[in-house]
Amino acid sequence: MSDRKKRRPRLRRALQVLAVLAVAWLVVDKAVAIVAPEPSVGHWRSAEGYAAYRQAYDDVMATLPEPTRVHDVATEYGSVRVYEWTADTGEEDAPPVVLLPGIRSGAPMWGDNIHHWVGQRTLLAMDAIGDAGMSTQSTPLSSFDDQADWVEQALAGLDLERVHLVGHSFGGAVATAHALEHPGRVASLTLLEPVMVLRGLPASTYLWSSLLLLPVPQSWKDRGMAEIGGVSVEEVRERTPMSVMIDEGSRHYDAVSLVPRTLSDEEWRSMAMPVRIDLADDASLAGGEEASERARELGLGPVTVWPETTHSLPMQAADELGAELPAYWAEHDG
Template sequence: MGDVGRFRSEVARAHYLGVYRECLAALPSYAESFDVPTAFGEVRGYRFDGPSGGRPVVLLPGRNASTPMWAANLPALLHHRTVFTVDLLGEPGLSVQQRPLTGAEDQARWMGDVVAGLGLDSAHLMGVSFGGWTACNYAIRQPGRVASLALLDPVMTFARIPIRTMLAVAPMGLPGVPESLRRRVLRWISGGADVDDSVPEARLIAAGTADFVLSQSMPTLFTDDQLRTLDVPVLALIAGRSVIHDAEVATTRARNLLPHGEIELWAEASHAISGECADEIDERVRRFWDKVDDLDGLDSPNMF
């Protein structure tokens, strides 16, 4: 199969899927699951039904995460939107990569295959960390089906990853790394929050780093010209205590370059912003999506 993301062994796969399924069971009930064929493998997606009216939302998780990481966000979002979730290709989850991803164009291509395969003519995309980069990359290269972007502390989107962060996370994907070290790094990334087994999302990410082998290139930082040509509304929530970029630099660059951007620096948030600020995010993205739909004159049922 070449250089593709894969589980380390059948034992590792069984362990991860046990954690995944336990965490998935704690989410609101989904209406349907999908295995969408793409040029690079099959992508697992889920549909969670909310009230009719307005465009649906597609959620993209961060690195080493998957659909169950949205446990804190889904209940509130479903009060006003139908939501699709996606397990990123080449990452831990139920998506199955079959061909190597060689760069940003390939990432946009599989994402485009998924949006088309889900039957979405126009959708709001919300991604956290690497999921934010994935959403932005898709909108830059294939903007036709994107209504808006909500980016939660996106990595390698508005500023580079600091060297100290790259050095800290580098051992996470190596076999035999002590679990205590994995937890310590995850705690640092999460701004000091507890990441023991009592936190399902933390257990899911820890299992992903231990059980799965990533095999894809580092996401590339978008150029000034690429960001200037991003012709969709963008809500970017930058975590002030994030370790994945300089938050001030990211905020300033996004404000200077995005033609339709609403950029906010949330000073007290860490890179674990999606979970620690779930209520605030729900309120903010709801207003953002409603405004985008109102400007487009959208008052029809969900468009899928």
């Protein structure tokens, strides 16, 4: 039996709720945006709600290596929280790696990955503007493409000339938007299960997510989340520090309702930087094999469909990505 098969029951219980809740709430946000399309500013609904989220956030952050620095970078859209782990002596001149999280996940989602990379080169993990986390929003985003602006302004505010940009899920879509608009800043682009940029979400995802908007029993909502994530209802109900954090963010934060778009062939082909795409083979929310076929036809690559993984790919394949991605970044440092 493979190591991943041995780890899979534990990983499914600990990680699948992250993917299920994050993508379910992405679809809920889209439905809310249809009802109330005016641009808005993300905010906490109450001080008590923020306190509950902050406790859960801190609990997850406590499992990560201690950051070297913590930045709050001013942009025209608000302040961006950035955690920095500085490279060991001898690696300071290599382009740093910037990590953009999935929706409701924030910088804490990268814990399993950062443990593999810390010290090898400078790492910077951001909380997104307009989403739950320690970033704060002051100005509305008028479209999803505005996501590229706050990322660019944060990178400029940190005096980063070129970076290796990595995004998971919603963060993969944000990273794609930034690379499209600001290619000179991006040494390489790594997309881990990026939602919607290669293919739209399956119709069944919208169907099951509709249960989260309706006044139905919690058991029905749990079934909907289970169907979205390809897990059992029991796994949805399993509570972990990460799932608690995401749940508190979903309950207490009024997020900006902006949904990624699928890029055209011409937009993909205009990207001059190396683009790496990693997809799941089970309950992929980025398009799975169909997305991989399109990416290969466009000449993107390497493109990998990881066996025995789901939308929680960065955590489920943390050991393998821990070795592969530093080699990929080093190959494209120049």
